[in-house]
Amino acid sequence: MGTFFLTTAIDYANAGPHLGHAYEKVLADVIARHRRSVGDDVFFLTGTDEHGQKIQQSAERAGRSPREFVNENSALFQDLCRRLEISHNRFVRTTDPGHVAKVQGWLQQLFDAGLIYKAEYEGFYSVRQEQFVTEKEMVDGVWPEIYGEVVRLSEANYYFKLSEFAGKLKAHVEKHPDWILPRFRRDDVLRFLDRPLGDLCISRPVARLSWGIPLPFDAGYVTYVWFDALANYATFATDEQGMDRWPADLHVIGKDILIPAHAIYWPCMLLGLGLPLPRQLLVHGWWQSEGAKMSKSTGNVVDPLSLIDRYGADAFRYFVMREMHVGYDADFTVAQFHARYQADLGNTLGNLVNRTISMINRYREAVIPEAQLDGAMLQARQEAFLEYESRMGSFEVSFALEALWKFAYRANQYVDQTAPWKLAKDPANADALNAVLGTLAVAVRFLMDAIAPVMPSTAGRIALQLGVPARTGSFVLVGLETEGSLAGTKVGAAEPLFPRIELADPS
Ligand code: MSP
Numbered sequence: 001m002g003t004f005f006l007t008t009a010i011d012y013a014n015a016g017p018h019l020g021h022a023y024e025k026v027l028a029d030v031i032a033r034h035r036r037s038v039g040d041d042v043f044f045l046t047g048t049d050e051h052g053q054k055i056q057q058s059a060e061r062a063g064r065s066p067r068e069f070v071n072e073n074s075a076l077f078q079d080l081c082r083r084l085e086i087s088h089n090r091f092v093r094t095t096d097p098g099h100v101a102k103v104q105g106w107l108q109q110l111f112d113a114g115l116i117y118k119a120e121y122e123g124f125y126s127v128r129q130e131q132f133v134t135e136k137e138m139v140d141g142v143w144p145e146i147y148g149e150v151v152r153l154s155e156a157n158y159y160f161k162l163s164e165f166a167g168k169l170k171a172h173v174e175k176h177p178d179w180i181l182p183r184f185r186r187d188d189v190l191r192f193l194d195r196p197l198g199d200l201c202i203s204r205p206v207a208r209l210s211w212g213i214p215l216p217f218d219a220g221y222v223t224y225v226w227f228d229a230l231a232n233y234a235t236f237a238t239d240e241q242g243m244d245r246w247p248a249d250l251h252v253i254g255k256d257i258l259i260p261a262h263a264i265y266w267p268c269m270l271l272g273l274g275l276p277l278p279r280q281l282l283v284h285g286w287w288q289s290e291g292a293k294m295s296k297s298t299g300n301v302v303d304p305l306s307l308i309d310r311y312g313a314d315a316f317r318y319f320v321m322r323e324m325h326v327g328y329d330a331d332f333t334v335a336q337f338h339a340r341y342q343a344d345l346g347n348t349l350g351n352l353v354n355r356t357i358s359m360i361n362r363y364r365e366a367v368i369p370e371a372q373l374d375g376a377m378l379q380a381r382q383e384a385f386l387e388y389e390s391r392m393g394s395f396e397v398s399f400a401l402e403a404l405w406k407f408a409y410r411a412n413q414y415v416d417q418t419a420p421w422k423l424a425k426d427p428a429n430a431d432a433l434n435a436v437l438g439t440l441a442v443a444v445r446f447l448m449d450a451i452a453p454v455m456p457s458t459a460g461r462i463a464l465q466l467g468v469p470a471r472t473g474s475f476v477l478v479g480l481e482t483e484g485s486l487a488g489t490k491v492g493a494a495e496p497l498f499p500r501i502e503l504a505d506p507s
Contacts, residue, residue: 001039006032006250007233009257010092013048013073014058017080019287019332020254020294022304023320027284027397028252029086030321033453034392036087043245045236046081047092048074052225053130053204056211066211070095083308084317085456092236094228102235103228104216106273107202111217115161115272116202118218122154128297130225132201146256148297158203158221165268166197172267172277180263181395182327185255185283189263200265202227230266234275247276258283282395285329287320294332302332311501314455315341321397321454322405338503348408349447349458350498355415356440357465357494363424364437368467370487371431371438378439380410381446388450397454404450411443441466441486458497467491 008028011021025046032044050070059069074093081088092099110116123132128148137143143150170193173179173186180186203221204212212222237246253262258281267277286293289300308316319337322344324330360368384407391400418436423429444466452459452470463470467489 002041003043003245004032004035004040004250005043005045005237005245005248006035006252007044007248008046009251009253010047010049010094010229010232011077012052012054013050013070013077014055015073016076017304018294018301019304019320021077022080022084022316023287023324024252024254024284025081025084025086026317026320027282027326027395029084029088030317030397030453031250031252031282031395032087033456037449037453042089043237043239044088045090045092045233046086046088047090047232047236048077048094049225049229049232050074050093050095051212051222051228053127053209053211054225056209059211067095080304083305084313089239090236092232094232096236099228099232099235100213103213103223103231106231106269107213107223107227108216110160110269110272111158113272115164116158117161118156118158120154120156121201123152124150125153126150130204155205157201157205158215158218159199160202160227160269160272162197162200162264162268165271166193168271169193169264169267173263178280180258180281180283182283185258185327189259192259192264197264197268200224200227200268226261226265227269230261230269233266233278234270248278249280251278251281253281253283255283255285282326284326285324287324288329288331290331307334307337311337311341312457314458315345315498317454318345318401318451322401323398325398326395335503338501341498341501344405345498346500348405348412349451350496352408352412352415352440352447353444353462353465353497354494355412356437356444357491359420360437360441360491361494363420363433366491368441368486368489368491369434369438370485371434373442374414374435374439377411377414377443380407381443383407385446385450392453401451401454404447407443408447411440415440438487441489441491445486461495461497465492465494 006028008024011017028044028046032042035042048070055070056066059066062069078091081091107116121132123134126133126143126147129146133143133147133150137147173189173193177183177186180189202224203215204224206220206222209222212225213228215221215223233248233251234246237244239245251262262281270277288294289302292298292300294301304316319340322340323336360366384403387403388400391397391403420433420436423433423436444462445468448459448462448466460470468486
């Protein structure tokens, strides 16, 4: 048992959320809930990134003040969190006055330490990325799409001495092979660090951008939005008891914001401030729609709320956790979502729970019988449990679920093979029937506990049907061997967990 502090990226409040945002929150939430289930005291942050040029421009286009605009959009992300049952402790908003004051304090500290200096610079500037870029970034003579419009600009600005920390950072990455997961992402960072690091421009003149945090030492400038946004992880790290939880144990982010933001800027900022580095970064891939990244700018976005409305939050959470292997890209299609809803949820898990509860009702007057449990099934359950724990420990949620579903599938086969409806016809088979029903009851309880981080409501509904309290923690500590027998427990009525739904008409 210990403490565990994790964060998601904070989403730009320049439009509503899409599947990619929802995925990241669910992934972090599953990790948070799993850590709570092993007894950890978890602190979990998510939120919205509300300053910068992108927001200012989108607000102008929408004919709103930036403040009204971010209030509305942030509310959409907060609503998404509610709908997805995200169990965060604090919702970050970078327009929060406490955050603004702390960021200013840090800027002043770095300035006083001589780590921020002023200089004139002329170069190419990416409006979308809100940063200067160099011709090295061009591919075949054109700017890659991620930079959007690129213009020539000359201005005096403030710079943070990133270059001072390159050596320290490289040594840290080399010394901690698991600092960035998956490992191939760490290799990208090491390659990036092979080149000399330029200093980072951390200011924007107010004339060009007013929607930001003013530099405490020069009112003519606001700070670069990434400087403000990255700081959130530490400025909001104070928990309900007033304890400062920094450093984070885990930052969950997408692959597009690893280099340079999270792997370079953020650790260098922390080194400059004399603060410890986050313990680990988990970098997920992109949801794509027919091979292209789903994003607001390309318009090929999937609205998570419409899927939640139709299938429920748990089905959504299950699908995104099962379909995407953490770290890799995945393609989203409604047909695949629907297929998994029917096959994995309806026909496998739902069917297993339904037949177990129905048969205990029908053959044993709703009371789980005293029985000698099936050895092979207990063995299979133990194997599933070990695989699940090991995969969850390394954040490989899709494989953890795969292990559970293999077991659920096996449990359904066990029902088919033992044919309890035949056993029930002859009282001479009472012991055999008890063994099947008792074995199924513990199989269902195991699945109920293990799916809880991914499908919290479903776990609660299974608990009601099985007549046991929903587990509030320490699943692993209780352990499979020592968990009490379920004999004598009165089960509830069998209710379908995943009712049939027609596939949505794509038109
Ligand atoms: N505001 C910055 C992050 C600042 S963190 C200090 C930002 N915002 S974002 O809204 O563009 O993205 C937020 C998160 O959503 C990122 O981790 C990003 O990788 C993730 N996703 C955005 N689109 C995505 C997909 N299509 N698929 C999966 N996740 C992606 O970047």
